[in-house]
Amino acid sequence: GENVEQHPSTLSVQEGDSAVIKCTYSDSASNYFPWYKQELGKRPQLIIDIRSNVGEKKDQRIAVTLNKTAKHFSLHITETQPEDSAVYFCAATNQAGTALIFGKGTTLSVSS
Amino acid sequence: GAVVSQHPSWVICKSGTSVKIECRSLDFQATTMFWYRQFPKQSLMLMATSNEGSKATYEQGVEKDKFLINHASLTLSTLTVTSAHPEDSSFYICSAQAGDQPQHFGDGTRLSIL
Numbered sequence: 001g002e003n004v005e006q007h008p009s010t011l012s013v014q015e016g017d018s019a020v021i022k023c024t025y026s027d028s029a030s031n032y033f034p035w036y037k038q039e040l041g042k043r044p045q046l047i048i049d050i051r052s053n054v055g056e057k058k059d060q061r062i063a064v065t066l067n068k069t070a071k072h073f074s075l076h077i078t079e080t081q082p083e084d085s086a087v088y089f090c091a092a093t094n095q096a097g098t099a100l101i102f103g104k105g106t107t108l109s110v111s112s
Numbered sequence: 113g114a115v116v117s118q119h120p121s122w123v124i125c126k127s128g129t130s131v132k133i134e135c136r137s138l139d140f141q142a143t144t145m146f147w148y149r150q151f152p153k154q155s156l157m158l159m160a161t162s163n164e165g166s167k168a169t170y171e172q173g174v175e176k177d178k179f180l181i182n183h184a185s186l187t188l189s190t191l192t193v194t195s196a197h198p199e200d201s202s203f204y205i206c207s208a209q210a211g212d213q214p215q216h217f218g219d220g221t222r223l224s225i226l
Binding site (some may be wrong): 042045098105 | 136155157205212216
Protein backbone atom coordinates (compact mmCIF):
# COMPACT_ATOMS: atom_id res chain seq x y z
CA GLY A 1 0.00 0.00 0.00
CA GLU A 2 0.85 3.67 -0.01
CA ASN A 3 3.65 4.84 2.26
CA VAL A 4 4.35 8.50 2.95
CA GLU A 5 7.65 9.64 4.40
CA GLN A 6 8.00 13.15 5.79
CA HIS A 7 11.13 15.12 6.73
CA PRO A 8 12.26 16.72 8.89
CA SER A 9 10.42 15.69 12.03
CA THR A 10 11.24 19.00 13.68
CA LEU A 11 12.18 22.36 12.18
CA SER A 12 13.14 25.53 13.98
CA VAL A 13 13.43 28.82 12.13
CA GLN A 14 13.68 32.50 12.93
CA GLU A 15 10.75 34.75 12.17
CA GLY A 16 10.96 35.92 8.60
CA ASP A 17 12.93 32.92 7.37
CA SER A 18 11.55 30.33 4.98
CA ALA A 19 10.61 26.79 5.97
CA VAL A 20 10.56 23.75 3.71
CA ILE A 21 9.06 20.38 4.53
CA LYS A 22 9.47 17.45 2.18
CA CYS A 23 7.46 14.29 1.62
CA THR A 24 7.88 11.25 -0.57
CA TYR A 25 5.23 8.73 -1.50
CA SER A 26 5.43 5.22 -2.85
CA ASP A 27 2.32 4.69 -5.00
CA SER A 28 2.66 6.25 -8.44
CA ALA A 29 -1.14 6.11 -8.78
CA SER A 30 -1.61 8.69 -5.99
CA ASN A 31 -3.13 11.82 -7.47
CA TYR A 32 -3.96 14.15 -4.60
CA PHE A 33 -1.57 15.65 -2.06
CA PRO A 34 -2.90 17.90 0.71
CA TRP A 35 -1.05 19.58 3.53
CA TYR A 36 -2.63 20.02 6.94
CA LYS A 37 -1.67 22.23 9.87
CA GLN A 38 -2.51 21.01 13.36
CA GLU A 39 -2.15 23.13 16.45
CA LEU A 40 -1.91 21.42 19.81
CA GLY A 41 -5.18 19.72 20.74
CA LYS A 42 -6.98 21.02 17.68
CA ARG A 43 -8.22 19.67 14.42
CA PRO A 44 -6.00 19.40 11.36
CA GLN A 45 -6.77 22.22 8.97
CA LEU A 46 -6.18 22.08 5.26
CA ILE A 47 -3.73 24.79 4.23
CA ILE A 48 -3.01 23.87 0.64
CA ASP A 49 -3.37 20.94 -1.70
CA ILE A 50 -2.20 19.92 -5.14
CA ARG A 51 -3.39 17.42 -7.69
CA SER A 52 -1.17 15.37 -9.89
CA ASN A 53 -1.92 17.33 -13.04
CA VAL A 54 -0.02 20.42 -11.82
CA GLY A 55 3.53 20.93 -10.61
CA GLU A 56 3.17 23.91 -8.33
CA LYS A 57 0.50 25.83 -6.45
CA LYS A 58 0.82 28.97 -4.39
CA ASP A 59 -1.41 30.73 -1.89
CA GLN A 60 0.15 33.88 -0.44
CA ARG A 61 3.07 32.75 1.75
CA ILE A 62 2.46 29.07 1.20
CA ALA A 63 3.40 27.02 -1.84
CA VAL A 64 3.49 23.36 -2.72
CA THR A 65 5.56 21.72 -5.43
CA LEU A 66 5.07 18.25 -6.84
CA ASN A 67 7.54 16.09 -8.74
CA LYS A 68 5.61 13.08 -10.00
CA THR A 69 8.62 11.43 -11.56
CA ALA A 70 10.52 11.44 -8.30
CA LYS A 71 7.34 10.94 -6.26
CA HIS A 72 7.98 13.76 -3.88
CA PHE A 73 6.23 16.96 -2.93
CA SER A 74 7.22 19.85 -0.71
CA LEU A 75 5.63 22.58 1.35
CA HIS A 76 7.26 26.00 1.30
CA ILE A 77 6.38 28.69 3.81
CA THR A 78 7.98 32.09 3.26
CA GLU A 79 8.28 34.99 5.70
CA THR A 80 7.43 32.73 8.61
CA GLN A 81 5.61 34.14 11.62
CA PRO A 82 5.28 32.81 15.19
CA GLU A 83 1.68 31.83 14.47
CA ASP A 84 2.95 29.42 11.83
CA SER A 85 4.27 27.27 14.70
CA ALA A 86 2.35 23.98 14.60
CA VAL A 87 2.60 20.41 13.38
CA TYR A 88 2.33 20.05 9.62
CA PHE A 89 1.23 16.82 7.97
CA CYS A 90 1.52 15.86 4.34
CA ALA A 91 -0.74 13.20 2.88
CA ALA A 92 -1.30 11.26 -0.30
CA THR A 93 -4.23 9.25 -1.56
CA ASN A 94 -4.08 5.52 -0.92
CA GLN A 95 -3.87 2.84 -3.55
CA ALA A 96 -7.62 2.72 -4.00
CA GLY A 97 -7.78 6.49 -4.20
CA THR A 98 -10.40 6.49 -1.48
CA ALA A 99 -8.52 7.71 1.59
CA LEU A 100 -5.48 9.68 2.72
CA ILE A 101 -2.30 8.27 4.11
CA PHE A 102 -0.50 10.77 6.32
CA GLY A 103 3.16 11.42 6.91
CA LYS A 104 4.45 11.40 10.48
CA GLY A 105 4.34 15.17 10.78
CA THR A 106 6.80 18.03 11.16
CA THR A 107 6.82 20.21 14.24
CA LEU A 108 7.62 23.72 13.06
CA SER A 109 8.77 26.27 15.62
CA VAL A 110 9.10 29.89 14.58
CA SER A 111 10.90 32.06 17.08
CA SER A 112 10.65 35.83 17.14
CA GLY B 113 -18.39 26.42 4.98
CA ALA B 114 -17.37 22.74 5.33
CA VAL B 115 -17.84 22.46 9.07
CA VAL B 116 -17.52 19.10 10.77
CA SER B 117 -18.73 18.69 14.32
CA GLN B 118 -17.52 15.87 16.55
CA HIS B 119 -19.02 14.99 19.91
CA PRO B 120 -18.08 14.47 22.67
CA SER B 121 -14.76 16.29 22.79
CA TRP B 122 -13.62 14.48 25.91
CA VAL B 123 -14.82 11.32 27.61
CA ILE B 124 -13.56 9.43 30.61
CA CYS B 125 -15.08 6.07 31.42
CA LYS B 126 -14.46 2.82 33.18
CA SER B 127 -12.88 -0.19 31.56
CA GLY B 128 -15.46 -2.46 29.94
CA THR B 129 -17.93 0.22 28.94
CA SER B 130 -18.79 1.19 25.38
CA VAL B 131 -18.36 4.70 24.08
CA LYS B 132 -20.08 6.27 21.10
CA ILE B 133 -18.55 9.19 19.19
CA GLU B 134 -20.56 11.19 16.68
CA CYS B 135 -19.30 12.98 13.61
CA ARG B 136 -21.59 15.37 11.76
CA SER B 137 -21.12 17.43 8.63
CA LEU B 138 -23.07 20.59 9.38
CA ASP B 139 -23.26 22.39 6.07
CA PHE B 140 -22.61 19.78 3.42
CA GLN B 141 -23.47 16.22 2.57
CA ALA B 142 -20.62 13.87 3.25
CA THR B 143 -20.55 10.95 0.87
CA THR B 144 -17.56 9.59 2.74
CA MET B 145 -16.43 9.85 6.34
CA PHE B 146 -13.14 8.69 7.78
CA TRP B 147 -12.10 7.75 11.27
CA TYR B 148 -8.56 8.24 12.50
CA ARG B 149 -6.70 7.53 15.70
CA GLN B 150 -3.87 9.78 16.82
CA PHE B 151 -1.44 9.01 19.62
CA PRO B 152 0.40 11.89 21.32
CA LYS B 153 2.88 13.57 19.01
CA GLN B 154 2.19 11.06 16.28
CA SER B 155 0.48 11.03 12.95
CA LEU B 156 -3.12 10.28 12.09
CA MET B 157 -3.66 6.58 11.54
CA LEU B 158 -6.59 5.75 9.32
CA MET B 159 -8.90 3.27 11.02
CA ALA B 160 -11.75 2.98 8.56
CA THR B 161 -13.52 4.56 5.61
CA SER B 162 -17.27 4.85 5.73
CA ASN B 163 -19.66 5.48 2.86
CA GLU B 164 -23.25 6.37 3.55
CA GLY B 165 -25.53 3.37 3.55
CA SER B 166 -22.81 0.76 3.23
CA LYS B 167 -20.46 -1.14 5.52
CA ALA B 168 -17.26 0.55 6.56
CA THR B 169 -13.94 -0.52 5.12
CA TYR B 170 -11.46 -1.14 7.91
CA GLU B 171 -7.70 -0.80 7.64
CA GLN B 172 -5.52 -3.77 8.33
CA GLY B 173 -5.13 -4.43 12.03
CA VAL B 174 -8.28 -2.57 13.07
CA GLU B 175 -10.85 -4.84 14.71
CA LYS B 176 -14.24 -4.19 13.18
CA ASP B 177 -16.04 -5.81 16.10
CA LYS B 178 -14.17 -3.55 18.49
CA PHE B 179 -14.70 -0.34 16.58
CA LEU B 180 -18.23 -0.28 15.22
CA ILE B 181 -18.89 2.31 12.55
CA ASN B 182 -22.29 3.38 11.34
CA HIS B 183 -22.90 5.88 8.55
CA ALA B 184 -26.66 6.03 8.40
CA SER B 185 -27.04 9.39 6.69
CA LEU B 186 -25.09 11.84 4.56
CA THR B 187 -24.43 14.02 7.58
CA LEU B 188 -23.78 11.58 10.41
CA SER B 189 -21.32 8.82 11.16
CA THR B 190 -20.75 7.20 14.53
CA LEU B 191 -17.85 5.26 15.98
CA THR B 192 -18.57 3.00 18.93
CA VAL B 193 -15.64 1.66 20.91
CA THR B 194 -17.03 -1.50 22.44
CA SER B 195 -15.86 -2.89 25.78
CA ALA B 196 -13.18 -0.22 25.96
CA HIS B 197 -9.94 -0.92 27.79
CA PRO B 198 -7.06 1.37 28.81
CA GLU B 199 -5.14 0.56 25.64
CA ASP B 200 -8.01 2.08 23.66
CA SER B 201 -7.30 5.46 25.23
CA SER B 202 -6.38 7.83 22.44
CA PHE B 203 -7.44 10.83 20.40
CA TYR B 204 -10.06 9.82 17.83
CA ILE B 205 -10.77 12.19 15.00
CA CYS B 206 -13.18 12.03 12.10
CA SER B 207 -13.20 13.72 8.76
CA ALA B 208 -15.89 14.18 6.15
CA GLN B 209 -15.68 14.51 2.41
CA ALA B 210 -18.16 15.45 -0.29
CA GLY B 211 -17.35 13.73 -3.56
CA ASP B 212 -13.73 14.43 -4.46
CA GLN B 213 -13.53 17.60 -2.39
CA PRO B 214 -10.92 17.92 0.37
CA GLN B 215 -11.48 16.17 3.68
CA HIS B 216 -12.51 18.39 6.57
CA PHE B 217 -11.80 17.31 10.11
CA GLY B 218 -13.77 17.39 13.32
CA ASP B 219 -12.24 18.65 16.56
CA GLY B 220 -11.52 15.14 17.78
CA THR B 221 -12.48 13.17 20.87
CA ARG B 222 -10.03 12.49 23.65
CA LEU B 223 -10.93 9.11 25.11
CA SER B 224 -9.54 8.05 28.47
CA ILE B 225 -10.33 4.60 29.81
CA LEU B 226 -9.67 4.06 33.49
